[in-house]
Every structure is written in C-alpha cells, then in structure tokens.
Amino acid sequence: MQTMSLITVLVVTVISVLSRSDAHNILAVVSHPGVSHFKAYENLFVGLAKKGHNVTVISHFPRKNPIPNYRDVSIREDRPYSGLQNIQSSLHTDLFGIQDQMLLVEYGIQSCESMKHKNFQMFLKENNHFDLVILNEFSNLCYRGLAKKYDAPYIGLGASSIFVWHALHTGSPEHAAYMPRLAAPYSDRMTFLQRVENFVSMGVVYWYCNFKYPSFSNEYSKKYLGVDILENNFLYNMSLLFINMHFSLNFPRPFTPNIIEINGLHIGTPKKLPEHLEQYISESKNGVIYFSLGSTMKGHTLPKEKRNAFLEVFRDMPERIIWKWENDTMEGKPDNVLLQKWTPQFDIICHPNVKAFIFQGGMLSLSEAAHCGVPIIAIPLYGDQPTNAKLIESRGAGVVLQIEDVNVKNVRKAVNEVLSTKIQKEAKRLSEIYRDRPLSPLDTAIYWVEYVLRHKGAHFMKTAAVHMPWYQYYLIDVIGFLVIILTSSILLTIYCIKLLVNICRITQKNKVD
Ligand SMILES: *[C@@H]1O[C@H](CO)[C@@H](O)[C@H](O)[C@H]1NC(C)=O
Numbered sequence: 223m224q225t226m227s228l229i230t231v232l233v234v235t236v237i238s239v240l241s242r243s244d245a246h247n248i249l250a251v252v253s254h255p256g257v258s259h260f261k262a263y264e265n266l267f268v269g270l271a272k273k274g275h276n277v278t279v280i281s282h283f284p285r286k287n288p289i290p291n292y293r294d295v296s297i298r299e300d301r302p303y304s305g306l307q308n309i310q311s312s313l314h315t316d317l318f319g320i321q322d323q324m325l326l327v328e329y330g331i332q333s334c335e336s337m338k339h340k341n342f343q344m345f346l347k348e349n350n351h352f353d354l355v356i357l358n359e360f361s362n363l364c365y366r367g368l369a370k371k372y373d374a375p376y377i378g379l380g381a382s383s384i385f386v387w388h389a390l391h392t393g394s395p396e397h398a399a400y401m402p403r404l405a406a407p408y409s410d411r412m413t414f415l416q417r418v419e420n421f422v423s424m425g426v427v428y429w430y431c432n433f434k435y436p437s438f439s440n441e442y443s444k445k446y447l448g449v450d451i452l453e454n455n456f457l458y459n460m461s462l463l464f465i466n467m468h469f470s471l472n473f474p475r476p477f478t479p480n481i482i483e484i485n486g487l488h489i490g491t492p493k494k495l496p497e498h499l500e501q502y503i504s505e506s507k508n509g510v511i512y513f514s515l516g517s518t519m520k521g522h523t524l525p526k527e528k529r530n531a532f533l534e535v536f537r538d539m540p541e542r543i544i545w546k547w548e549n550d551t552m553e554g555k556p557d558n559v560l561l562q563k564w565t566p567q568f569d570i571i572c573h574p575n576v577k578a579f580i581f582q583g584g585m586l587s588l589s590e591a592a593h594c595g596v597p598i599i600a601i602p603l604y605g606d607q608p609t610n611a612k613l614i615e616s617r618g619a620g621v622v623l624q625i626e627d628v629n630v631k632n633v634r635k636a637v638n639e640v641l642s643t644k645i646q647k648e649a650k651r652l653s654e655i656y657r658d659r660p661l662s663p664l665d666t667a668i669y670w671v672e673y674v675l676r677h678k679g680a681h682f683m684k685t686a687a688v689h690m691p692w693y694q695y696y697l698i699d700v701i702g703f704l705v706i707i708l709t710s711s712i713l714l715t716i717y718c719i720k721l722l723v724n725i726c727r728i729t730q731k732n733k734v735d
C-alpha cells in the first residue's frame with residue numbers, strides 16, 4: 223500500500239514536472255479600453271492559463287474572480303471610458319475613410335497614454351522574462367516595444383476584420399478590387415465608382431499605416447520602454463496574427479499562413495436563462511424578437527421619432543419583443559414589449575423561440591447570431607458595423623436598415639422580411655456552415671500560440687513581402703524599367719524608319735538627277 227501511494231506521488235510529480243517544461247511565461251496586452259477588444263480574446267487568456275502557462279494580462283478589465291496562472295495588471299482609469307455613447311454623434315458619411323483614420327489615431331494615442339499608468343510603470347520595473355508577447359492590434363503600435371524589450375516573438379490580436387496595417391505587417395495581400403476597406407458599406411462585388419472610392423481610400427489608409435501610426439507610437443515606445451520600434455524593420459517582425467473573421471461570415475479573401483481566423487472564440491455554450499426570461503420567451507406563441515443597441519451606445523440617445531417607428535410596428539405584431547433599455551419606463555411602450563436593463567444576450571438569441579435579433583452589427587454579436595442561426599436586422603452605426611451588416615445581407619441571413627431610413631414603413635418591411643421562411647432558413651444554413659470546423663476557435667487559437675512558442679517565433683511562415691520596399695512590392699521598378707525599354711525601342715524604331723525613308727529619298731533624288 224505504502225509503495226503504491228509512493229509510486230502515485232512519484233508519477234504525479236514526474237507528470238507535473240514534464241508538463242511544466244512546456245509551460246511558458248506569456249504576456250498579453252489589451253490596451254484599447256473598448257470592452258469588445260478584451261472580450262474577443264478573454265477565453266484565449268483563460269485557456270492558456272488553464273493549460274498551465276503563466277499568463278500576465280495587462281488590460282482595463284481585471285478579473286473579478288482570480289484564477290490560477292492568470293495575473294492581472296490593470297491599466298483601468300478611474301474615470302469611465304467614454305467611447306461612442308451617442309447615436310446621433312456617429313451618424314456621418316465618411317468619404318475615403320479619412321474620418322475613420324483620424325478616429326483610429328485618437329484611439330491609438332489614447333491606448334498608448336496608458337503607458338503612464340502607475341501599475342504599468344511598476345510592472346516595467348519588475349525583472350520579468352517572457353517567452354511570448356500577445357498584443358491587441360488597434361493602431362496602438364507602441365506596445366510592440368514590449369516584444370523588443372523582452373526579446374520575445376509577438377502575436378497580434380485583431381478584434382474585428384483585418385485592417386490594412388495587419389496585412390502590411392504580416393506580408394498578406396490587399397487588393398482594392400474586391401476587398402472593401404474596413405467600415406465601407408460595400409460588398410466584395412463593387413461597382414466602378416465604389417472601386418474608385420475604395421482604391422483612393424486604400425491610399426489614404428496606407429499613408430496612415432506607414433507614417434502616422436508608427437510615428438506617434440514610436441514616441442511612446444521610446445519614452446516609456448526605451449525601445450525604437452522603427453529600427454530594423456521591427457514592425458514587420460510579427461509572428462502571427464489572429465483575426466476575428468471566418469470566411470463564412472466575411473467576404474472570402476486570401477491570407478498568408480501566419481494569419482489565423484478565430485471568429486467565435488468568445489462563444490461558449492448557452493446557459494440556462496433566468497426564470498422570468500425563460501418563461502417570457504417560451505410562452506410566446508409567435509416567437510420573440512430581441513432588440514439591443516449594444517453596450518457602448520446608450521439606447522435613449524436613439525432619436526425619439528426613430529424609437530416610435532419601432533414601437534408602432536411592434537404594437538401590431540403577434541410576436542413578443544425584449545428590448546435592452548437602460549430605463550424602467552419607455553413612453554408609449556406596447557404590452558408586447560419587455561424592457562430589460564441587463565440581458566444575457568447570447569443565451570437569449572440562442573433560445574429556439576427567438577426569431578430575430580435587431581442590433582448594430584458589431585462583430586461579437588454578429589458571430590453569436592451566426593452561431594445560434596438567428597436572422598438579424600442590422601442598424602450599422604460606426605466602425606466595422608456597415609461592412610459586417612452588408613455581409614450578412616449578402617449571405618441572405620438578414621437585412622440592413624440604415625439609421626436614416628428608420629421609419630414605420632421601412633421597419634415593418636425589414637421585420638416582415640427577417641420573419642419570412644426564406645431568411646429564417648438561410649440563417650440556419652449559415653449557422654451550419656459557420657460551426658463546421660476542424661477545431662473549435664479556442665483550440666485553434668491555443669494550438670497556434672503553442673506553435674509559435676515551439677518554433678521560436680515561426681518566422682518561416684511569412685512571405686518575402688515583409689522585406690520588400692513598396693516600389694518592389696508593387697513592381698513599380700519593374701514596370702518602370704519595362705516602360706523605358708518599350709518607349710526607347712519604339713522611339714529607336716521610329717528613328718530608324720525615318721532614317722531609312724530619308725536615305726531612300728536621297729537615293730531616289732540622286733537617281734532622278
Ligand atoms: C509568472 O509571470 C510573472 C510575471 O508577471 C513572474 O513574475 C512570475 O515569476 C512567473 N511565475 C513563474 C512560475 O514563472
């Protein structure tokens with residue numbers, strides 16, 4: 223008996239020592255204060271900690287309940303994050319995406335400012351060693367300095383679809399002919415004028431990505447980390463990039479092997495609903511529509527006449543509606559509308575009796591809708607929402623309603639459309655395609671993190687594009703060279719012909735003479 227337990231202890235020790243040798247020190251930084259950027263990857267950080275890695279997470283969202291192997295370094299400010307709160311403020315037309323770029327610069331500076339946070343400063347003074355750095359990638363290139371400081375490979379985390387600098391720094395192709403700029407309300411089949419706008423906007427975005435973001439970011443990196451991120455092509459040294467995409471939900475496009483789609487990483491299994499909601503939903507004979515304008519937008523800033531348009535349509539419907547609303551009351555609320563300040567969104571929309579989901583088109587909610595197979599009405603308001611919305615419409619699993627167009631007639635049309643059998647069926651079909659994968663998004667992400675660790679940065683996955691100056695990448699030198707050769711040979715031929723003609727004339731003249 224004694225020997226048995228001794229052996230057991232020995233085996234357990236050996237196993238834990240063996241698995242410890244695979245455990246690594248990982249630093250993850252989510253410096254953008256928007257919660258969706260953290261939520262998109264929280265499961266990965268937890269998953270890595272559960273696998274035994276020592277994970278340090280610098281973010282605005284420290285865990286309420288600590289878990290083993292997971293250390294928080296909070297850079298949360300006392301004042302609340304003031305993202306886009308007002309629905310009116312973000313209604314704009316953004317020609318060439320210039321306003322978006324300006325907003326991204328603001329966001330980037332705001333993220334880099336967190337380097338001043340006392341917890342971050344204290345963290346820097348510790349004598350830490352990291353095998354891998356994982357960075358939220360949102361025009362906040364300053365934090366890449368951490369990878370250089372700890373001399374570790376780095377992985378980027380994209381919280382939405384791919385941005386142009388993501389593609390640039392990983393050597394992945396960008397093509398203005400069929401890849402609409404992020405936030406443009408275009409599909410991948412653009413009209414001539416849309417392609418013109420898309421092409422010009424790509425030029426604008428390239429300028430920002432090549433000059434503007436790196437320059438302000440480097441100021442912060444040099445000042446707070448003592449690292450120059452522009453030296454030695456370092457920005458192009460990213461090992462891997464996770465993006466919040468899946469080809470079933472995004473317009474398909476080519477990626478280099480160092481870009482991995484992990485859309486759905488934040489999704490778990492639906493939980494049991496609170497009793498009153500479960501009852502409200504399952505007892506509705508005609509199904510339920512769920513309405514939420516998200517966590518960043520305050521519902522009450524939706525202009526009153528737009529709100530009333532929804533209420534008027536809902537009043538005549540046999541379905542029940544759950545409306546996420548920050549107030550206890552709503553003027554003119556019909557009986558079939560239930561107001562809720564807080565809602566377990568995913569658990570609601572995955573309920574089989576929920577027939578439609580009305581929201582802004584944010585990527586995390588969109589993925590949840592796709593996962594649950596519930597059709598959507600998207601009212602895109604900012605950021606990547608117009609593109610996401612367009613996409614679902616082109617997949618036939620929902621409709622887009624522009625906020626300018628919200629009136630009784632259009633709302634009624636949109637609601638009737640999503641409740642139609644055709645769209646209900648398409649949404650179920652999309653869900654089947656979306657979920658059909660070789661590995662779950664979490665297992666995929668953990669696999670690739672460990673792959674980069676195993677292969678010391680796995681730099682062999684990158685294309686040669688990352689080492690090329692732009693004029694070589696776009697073949698400007700080659701085209702220029704060929705144009706010169708071609709023009710000079712044409713000129714030479716013309717000159718020779720002229721010369722020949724002249725000679726002929728002279729000979730003829732001589733003969734005549
Ligand atoms: C885990 O990481 C922290 C850095 O935040 C470090 O101080 C600590 O020593 C590490 N623990 C182990 C067991 O390596």
Ligand SMILES: *[C@@H]1O[C@H](CO)[C@@H](O)[C@H](O)[C@H]1NC(C)=O
Nearest residue numbers: 374375454455456459678679
């Ligand atoms: C790129 O990253 C690797 C670690 O993965 C590091 O050894 C190398 O020095 C880095 N290259 C540059 C140019 O910084």
Ligand SMILES: *[C@@H]1O[C@H](CO)[C@@H](O)[C@H](O)[C@H]1NC(C)=O
Nearest residue numbers: 520522548549550551552553
């Ligand atoms: C709730 O509604 C009332 C009446 O419309 C309004 O005065 C109040 O500011 C609202 N409160 C919030 C938190 O929106």
